[in-house]
Amino acid sequence: MASSEVKDIECGPEQRHEKPPFEDDNLKEDPPSVEVDPFGAEETAEVKYKTLAWWQCGILMIAETVSVGVLSLPATLATIGLIPALILIVGLGLVSTYSGYVIGQFRQRYPFVHSMADAGFILMGPIGRAVIEVAQLLFFLFACGSHILTFTVMMNTLTDHGTCSIVFGVVGLILCLIFSLPRTMKNVSWLGFISFLSVFIAVVTTMVAVGVERPDYGDMMLTRKTSFTNGFSAVTNIVFAYCGHPGFFGFIAEMKEPKDFPKSLCMLQAFEIVLYTVASAVIYRYAGQNVASPALGSAGPVMRKVAYGLAIPTIVIAGVVLGHVAIKNVYVRMLRGTDMMHRRDWRSTGIWIGLGTVFWIVAWIIASAIPVFSNLLGLVSALFVSWFSFGLPGIFWLYMYWGEYFKSPMKIILTLANLGLVVHGIMICALGLWVSGVAIHNDDASGSFSCANNAI
Template sequence: MQVSNQRESDPASDEEKQYEKQPAEYQDTFGDEEQCGFLMVAETVSLGILSLPAVVAVLGLVPAVILLLGIGLLATYTGYVIGQFRWRFPHIQSMADAGEVLLGKVGREFMGTGQLLLLLFIMASHILTFTVAMNSITNHGTCSIVFGVISMAVSCILSLPRTMTNVSYLSVASFISIFSAVMITMVGVGVKKPWQGEIHATVDTSLYKAFLAVCNIVFSFSGNVAFFGFISELKDPKEYPKALALLQGTDTILYIVVAVVIYVYAGDEVTSPALGSASPVVRKVAYGIALPTIIIGGVVVGHVACKYVYVRLLRNTEHMHSKNFIATGSWIGLTVASWVIAWVIAEAIPVFNNLLSLIASLFASWFTFGFPAMFWLYLNKGRYFSTAMKTTLTILNVIIIGIAACICGLGLYVSGKALHDDPSSASFSCANNA
């Protein structure tokens, strides 16, 4: 679907001219679109993939594959719109900057705060997954809260350096880790074949269970929040669509293959995270290999969250780039505080699926779908019905905003119901969550 990023008739507003005069800010560039695309894959494919086989069990093979394809295509389109918005306003580095373009300072604070909360919840999901992994590896060797504290402490220590010059290498290592873990699980369940029952193309399920599964799919495509940063680090931002196509083609195919294969062999007994579907020995090996993703992925996200607050606090001060007591103390304080908050969230919502669905409902619904659709409407204001194509795209983007609102509203309801009804969702519990 081709969408023009050029104004057709009306001149840009004075505000837009002001933004367009601002030069693009480049960080350490990745290079070409291929390098950027692979790094986007490495940073996007993470914990979300572990929930997808259970999604197939809830929805059935056919609906699950259709939803994975449909949501993947929708995320690709909104990802492209993010690129259009960045081309029009080259100074944008984050969702907070985009919010400022839309609604001024209020928009910046609103979207910046939302992005920060999303990062904190993702950090919490890594802590929670660490407790599940350690309970599996050690056969619940100690209280789950202890494993959570260990994860918090290790992640906090690894986040202390203020600069992360090798983030790209860490992200690639994280991807290799999770990819290897799911491949081992696929082979393990394929050899063991723990499920001897029928494989269902469709299943009878409730709206509550089905939408909880949909939210887990949405979480898997929640990488759009970081796309402005990726575009800003391309040598030629116009090459971004190629990197986006590489990302979405790779992750959609990988999601479908992993979800379907593990479900076919594990059947209705598939677990979430999916690594628990293998035999006890293979499960321990898979979780052990996944530990770099569980730890490193959280550390990278945590560093981004801390850096955002740090820059907001010390911008335009002499402490910003110094190593004095105030700068160092501020960084350490922010790091500790952010990981403590993430630990509290993880202990308050100790069920993997429920936490992912809550993240998708509150944040991914808007950062992946709703806000990009608003970007398109902003770019094309005054020309919504100027041509047949514009009319079609206007209707599409309004529908996307409606979809985001539905995911947010209904997703919050089913997430809340899951937290209320699930007996294993007791907060700050020592129970085995593996």
């Protein structure tokens, strides 16, 4: 047999996935033909992007994910009961860990991918890129809007509604814009560390406060009968707590060693699953059936202000990390393959600041238009997190292993698991949109662009 024929057999599709997916050899498969490295060679660049260590990436992922979501979970337990909610928190956490790992596999196979939009191009060409590009930008806008909304709740709590809530929202907008100005993830990662400490200390303080004060908000219930609308709205709030996946490609693209991403992912998932489970159970146990959402409002008048004061960094910085990823996606899309991306001149800097300004203004408009915290989280989960955290990772796996679904018993199991991810995403999207729409329609707590106190 000729040597070329032997080489063809050795590199055939049946050999492609036998090695662990994060080994460097896997990068030799399916080389990109229509795209380039999002940042290119950086040896002599003024601005270098690929500088994150795995633990810095993990800190950023925690800062991005663990903030607004954890504040809604105790109210979720009050809606559907302690036992069902804890099962969902742990179960969805494990599922989101696997789906995040699949995203890492996909990025190792296609190392030029910088965002979900790039992955959409691989799956469905220009149409896939356009659809997912719009979807990911809308997700980040809504998610950042929820952080501005939380900022207004925090300021109303600290100042006893010292001024119009719209003014507080503008202050939050300005702060988020200022902290979004650094262009590299490494510079933002130091803010992420502050956010990490902030959310942990604030949640622990709230747990201690409600444990000592034991507010009389009604007894805890192990299980609870509720309407389908309220029950599934609670599920979408848990889904939102695991909403970090849209930023994973961007984080990996700025790592020194992208193959270390599983370490960062495990760091994130271990922290959030444990924190979500313990914090939500303890706060619900002592705050009772009428626990507030955000949960920091469940402490007494003094400790509520202390907890919100401690949470200021995470409320702002978690939104900043999300916003940075969104702005970077657009920035890379505009300047990919040019030297401008790596320059510090007025044009490059001006484009970055301009994109950030427009982004945060739109996020503020969304926050002011949908001023109900839990309903906003449910809507975002249904529209976007259902796909980015569950549906699309399943499609990524099915695309990578096309034609090998029944190659071995393990492949059959993984095929069924990833089909399950896709079905899971479709169900959350369809049902979540319906129940969120009903909840927003029926909630008359406050109107759009209102000066009212949304901390009540």
